[in-house]
Amino acid sequence: MKNPLSLFYLLVVALLFASSAGAEVKSLRGDAAVDSNADTQAAELKTYYKDHQPLQRDYLQQPPLIPHQIDGYIINVKHNKCLSCHSWKNYREHNATKISQTHFESRDGAVLSNVSARRYFCTQCHVPQVDAKPLVENTFQPVDTMRMN
Ligand code: HEC
Ligand code: HEC
Structure with a gap:
């Protein structure tokens, strides 16, 4: 970089970017370091x-929650x-819920003859x-027409 002034501007922009990014990101445990005290662990x-x-x-x-243990269940x-x-x-043989038809749809909406790649890694969603107690308060209510319970 020949012009020392442009290097200066670049630095200012980088600093501004770094400080604004830092201000927006806030995790649930706040600013405390991971192992600083028992409350934040x-x-x-x-x-x-x-x-x-x-x-x-x-x-x-909503993807239904899995009602059974899945220890050691390999998905590759x-x-x-x-x-x-x-x-x-x-x-039928296992008396399990069958995956719904949405699990056969490709991302372009084509219905495939087997599980779509986007629904293959089950634990991505289920x-x-x-x-466990919710991490944050949640007062969600479904609209009446889509209420499941
Ligand atoms: C050995 C058989 C078996 C395996 C393997 C298995 N499941 Fe299940 N699963 C069942 C059965 C049986 C039920 C139904 C339980 C009931 O209705 O009481 C069930 C229920 C579920 C449900 C709840 C459906 C609903 O309508 O609420 C989900 C979600 C689910 N399983 C996901 C998974 C995922 C993800 C895996 C792999 C990580 C998995 N299961 C592996 C037998 C199995
Ligand atoms: C991208 C997210 C996603 C992935 C990946 C996914 N599911 Fe689902 N699953 C859902 C959603 C959302 C629903 C509820 C609405 C629906 O049926 O699409 C559902 C519903 C179900 C149900 C209940 C079906 C019913 O008729 O009530 C079962 C069982 C199930 N999934 C099992 C699986 C298994 C097994 C896999 C892996 C092969 C899997 N899912 C992968 C999102 C996902």
């Missing part, structure tokens, strides 16, 4: 239910443990049930 991981009833969904498009390119019970081929 993440809570102990609750134990998941081994086998539980499915929970009512709060709204139509070659193998998908979830589908061994939840696919349309296997659900998480096991756990008896």
Whole structure:
């Protein structure tokens, strides 16, 4: 950079950017360092239910929570443990809920003959049930026409 003034401007812009980015980002535990004191440490991981009833969904498009343990269930390119019970081929044998038709749609809306890549990694959207307090207050109410419970 030949002009020393342009280097100066570049520095000012970089500093402005850094300070504004810092001001906007705020995590749930605040500004405290991760291990500074017990209050700010993440809570102990609750134990998941081994086998539980499915929970009512709060709204139509909500991915249902997983009512059973999933320890050791492998999902990779070659193998998908979830589908061994939840696919349309296997659900009857295991008395499991079959994946819904939305799981067959490609991102362009084409209906495929097998699970779409965007719905292959089940735990991207479905998480096991756990008896945990919400991290932030939530007063969500579904609109009446889409109420599931
Ligand atoms: C050994 C069979 C089996 C495997 C493997 C399995 N499930 Fe299930 N799953 C079930 C059964 C059976 C139910 C129904 C439980 C009930 O209705 O009480 C269920 C229920 C669910 C539900 C709740 C559906 C609803 O309507 O509320 C979700 C979500 C789910 N499983 C996701 C998964 C995911 C994700 C995986 C993989 C990480 C997985 N399951 C692996 C048998 C299985
Ligand atoms: C991109 C997010 C996403 C992924 C990935 C995904 N799901 Fe779902 N799933 C949903 C949503 C949202 C619903 C509820 C609305 C619907 O059926 O589309 C749902 C519904 C379900 C249901 C209940 C169906 C019913 O008729 O009540 C089951 C069972 C299920 N998913 C299992 C799975 C399994 C097994 C996988 C992995 C192969 C998977 N899902 C991957 C978002 C996802």
